[in-house]
Amino acid sequence: MQTELYTQVLPAVSRPARYLGNEYNSIRKDWAKVPLKMALAFPDVYDVGMGHLGLKILYHIVNRRGDALAERVFAPWTDMEEQLTQRGLPLFSLESHRPLRDFHLIGFTLQYELSYSNILNMLHLAGIPPLARDRDEGHPIIIAGGPCAYNPEPLADFIDLFAIGDGEYLIGELIDLALGLLRGERLPREEFLLEAARRIQGVYVPAFYDVDYHPDGRVARITPNREGVPPRVRKQVVEDLDSAPYPDAFVVPYIDAIHDRATLEVFRGCTRGCRFCQAGMVYRPIREREASTLLRQGEELIKSTGYEELALSSLSTGDYTCIEDLAADLMGRFRDQGIALSLPSLRVDSFKGELAEEIRKMRKTSLTFAPEAGTQRLRNVINKNITEEDLLRGVEAAFAAGWDSVKLYFMLGLPTETEEDVLGIIDLANKVLDVARRQRQGPRVKISISVSSFVPKSHTPFQWEPQATMDLLEERQRLLTQGIRTRRIQLSWHDVKTSFLEGVFARGDRRLGRALARAVELGCRFDGWSEHFSFPKWSQAFMECGLDPAFYANRRRDYEEVLPWSHIDAGVTKGFLMREHRRALKGEPTGDCRVGDCPGCGVCNRLGVANRIAGER
Amino acid sequence: MRVRLCFTKGPGVRFISHLDLLRTFERALRRAALPLALTQGYHPRPKLTFASALALGATSEAEYLDVELAAPVPLGEIVRRLNSVLPADIRVSAAGEVPAAAPPLMAIVDTALYELRPLRPLDEGQWERLGSVLAGLLREKSLLVERTTKSGTKQVNLRPLILQAEVSGDKIAMLVRSGSRGNVRPEELLALLGQEPTGWQVHRVGLFIAQDDRLRSPMEEAGVVVDGS
Structure with a gap:
């Protein structure tokens, strides 16, 4: 295979260095000496997947063990898929160029709903039956984790085991269990899955749960069908990130990949409580690393990369x-x-003059602020507690410190949104431009407005809310376009069809599996890439499976409904989410528990953890 | 201190582009903790200049680059440190110091020697035929090829740019002009020979400076040379 790859395949594909697997700091182990083999799979192209921090962390954790190895695999770009199919070659791992089916465990990361078609396609290209029930002892165990695993149901037909929550220790527990059960090269499938589901916190094996439906399609109940399997699967949490493993070296890509840089995770979790934000809910509590740890890790990474x-x-x-x-x-x-030094995801109210100047001493291109909504009323609804004054002060400081452009993030289709809120975006952008012009003369001052469509997510106070219809979203986008009257303000927005599909899968149930499989058969893949996304194919798939996608995206749920993810316990209680939902509709903000009262989300008490603040120990 | 490095690009990295190679060296130089001279401005970068870009897919045993250091470092130390942090298929084989005022590599390197080997072995008859086609080409006064650039298509006469070309054993060896004043791409010669360029492995044996009927190595410009092997 190696010879064919180098002489025939690689010369025929774009960016062949995606598939080399011999980058600096990549790890190749002797297969004869290491009992357990795991592939870490990212369901998008190499250039995107290599930027993902979770992959680097897990790669490090598995490979530092003597008894296991981890190799990477990414979704092959369409030209590579063509080569593999034409030549009858199976999808292979990067490091050893071995077929994926030779691994014991394959772990997919779920960052984005629109990558689901790539997962099925990758399994198909690997010669592994995409449906879990078609797999047997000779096939790898297919694992998935990451933020989208908090609603695992649309992938329930395809994934053997979901890992819910922080993966640093969970992955080791899975490997230990597998090593204990390994008979030669064979891993007893049923035994492994059952033991994992029974013993390891955060493990969800969808085959061990039955889902019953009401005649109208709503879920009636979700019940375990195996003894000893928890009725609700609780996420795993790493309490202390300072002692948690973190890579001392990153694989350094040859090609220009996104986020191609050394990255320090300064903390995990967020207690701001933005009501639209799934990450802010499911990654609680907040866990900061000590500055001394970060300095050490930064030095190690710069030295090694x-x-x-x-x-x-x-x-x-x-x-x-x-x-x-x-x-x-x-x-x-x-x-x-x-x-x-780059500081992504800066919040406007934490941005102060001195810090701006410090950052400015190093290079920096553009600065981003995320007010998310155009009016104070709507910002109160979503609990984005930034005032117009905060924003304008932050922008003023940025332009005074020498920036020429800022980028503002907004969402359209938020619950309770009216046309006035949409026009408020333009109003705010104009004020930002005025402030900028007062600080900086010259032609280069630029305000970029990026407007995404709000997608209600599971485990958030808006999980019961309907997603705005595509028609409404397009109407609001038009309203924005018409209202902007200067070329200094540039507007970009997301395709509403993509957001709609994301919304369907974000809150979908198991029955979507059939539509997903059908869409992949019809040729859907790389749905997050506009040049590949085909809405007509998706519509056809839903229709053929007798499913109405609007049932998942645009329907209001009541509090009593059994949501498809109700057996997944992300830590925050349903009571808290309901309270937050009601407060949202009344436009009442909720404070940050780091600095104010405990809003009672339930995470600390129920999981026996607490916010960890740097310097307080 | 301006240092000239001679390095190899092996089969494992033959699919990385020139830009990728530049990035790879920038990062390796940093890993090697050498005192790099940096450009001024918001985007400080190490000062690197290469002799000539190698086509994607080709291997080489002698590529050249100049790098500026802010403080002197013994040449042997530079080679040793770099080789310990470079990807396995890139090796520095020699280093030398060049005067700060020396002309840039790409302005002086003008000749390249290539070896082309078929991926599937040819039989004796095929080699013979190839040899006579090549000899026929070299008897021509003009070998016109079309090149497409951003500004459009233009015709180039390759004949005067081919200094030597012959079938020898299991390979074709070609000594050609290479650089800003005229350039022959191996795949252009293969196409003239009626060969599918993707069916051949291109290997660059060396880059040279043509001077008074003699080919000089860019390392001859460097005063002191340390062999990395």
Whole structure:
């Protein structure tokens, strides 16, 4: 296979370096000496998947063990798929170029609903039956984890085991269990799945649960069909990130991949409580790393990778307790080497003049703020507690510090949104432009507005809300386009059909599996890529399976309905989500528990964990 | 201190592009903890210049690059440190110091020697036929090929740019002009020979500076040379 790959296949595909697998810091182990083999699969192309931090963490954790190995695999780009199919070659791992079916475990990461078709397609290309029930002892166990696993149901037909929650220790528990059960090269499938479901917190095996439906299609009940399997699967939480494993080296891609840089995860979780944000709900509590840990990890990574950029990553990096000291320390440490510090996901109210100047000393292209909604009323509804004054002050500081452009993120189709809220976006953008012009003269001042469509997600206060219809979203997009009268403000938006499909799968049930399988048969893949996305094919798939996608996306649920993900316990209680939903409709904000009262989300009490703030130990 | 490096690009990295290679060296130089001279401005970068881009898919045993250091480092130390942090299929084989005022590599390198080997072995008869087709081509005064660039299509006469070309044993060896003043791509010669370029492995044996009927190595410009092997 190796020879054919190098002489025939790679010369025929675009960006062949995607498939080499010999990048600096990649790890190739001797298959004869390592009993357990795991493939870490990212259901999108290499250039996108290599930017994913979770993959790097798991790669490090598995490969530092002597008894297991992890190799990477990404969705082959369409030209590579063509080569594999034409030549009858199976999908292979990058490091050893072995067929995926030779691995014991294959772990997919679920970052985005629109990557689901790629999962099925990858299994198909690997010669592994996509349907879990068609697989036997000779096939790998298919595992999936990541944010979308909080509503695992649309993938229930295809995935053997879902890992819910933080993966740092969960992956080791799965490997230990597999090693104990391994008979030669064979891993007893049923025994492994049953033991995992019984013994390991965060493990959900969909085949061990039966779902009954009402005649109208709503879920009636979800019940375990095996003894000893928990009726509700509770997520796994890593309490202390300072002692949790973190890679001391990243694989350094040859080609230009996204987020191709050293990354430090300064904290996990967020307690701001934005009501639309699934990550903010499911990754609770907030767990900060100590600045000393981050400095050490930053030094290790820069030394081992040679990267020219170090990024501080989290859901809201500006909220990190010692952000200014940390940023100053890191910049002081690396400035002479020409290494830039980048601070993504800065929140407007944590952005202060001194910090802006510090960042400005290093390179930085554009700065992002996310007010999310155009009026204070709607920002109160979604609990995005930023005022117009906060935003304008942040923007003023940024332009004063030398930035020429800022990017503003908004959402359309939020619950209770009216035309006035949409026009408020334009109003706000104009005010931002005025402030910018007062600080910076010249032609380069630019405001970019990126408008996405709100997709209600599971485990959030808006999980009961209907998603705005495609017609309404398009109407609101038109309203925005017509209202912008200067070329200094540039508008971009998301395709509403893509958001609709995302909405269907975000809150779908098991029956969607048939439509997904059919869509893949019809040729759907890379649905997140506009050049590949085919809405007509998806519509055909839903129709042929007798499913109405609007039932999942655009329907209001009542509090009593059994939601398809109600057997998945993300920590926050249903009572809390209901309270937050009601407060949202009344436009009442809820404070951040780090600084104010406990809003009673239930995570700390129920999971026996607590917020961990750097410097407080 | 301006350092000239000679390096190999092996089969494992033959599918990485010139831009990828540049990035790979920038990062390797940082991993090697060498005192890099950086450009000014918001995007400080190491100062690297290559002699010539190698086509995607080709291997080479002698590529060249110049890098500026902010402080002197013994040449042997540079080679040793770089080779310990470079991907396995890239090896620095020699290093030398060049005067700061020396002309840039790409301005002086003008000749390349290639070896082309078929991916599927040819029999004796096929080699013979190929040899006579090649000899026929070399008797021509003009070998016109079309090149498509961003600004359109233009015709180039390759004949004066081919210095030597012959079938020898199991390969075709070609010594051609390479660089800004005239360039022959191996796949262009293969196409003229009626061969499918993807059916051949291209290997660059060396890059040279033509001077008074002699081919000089870019390392000859460098005063002190340390062999990395």
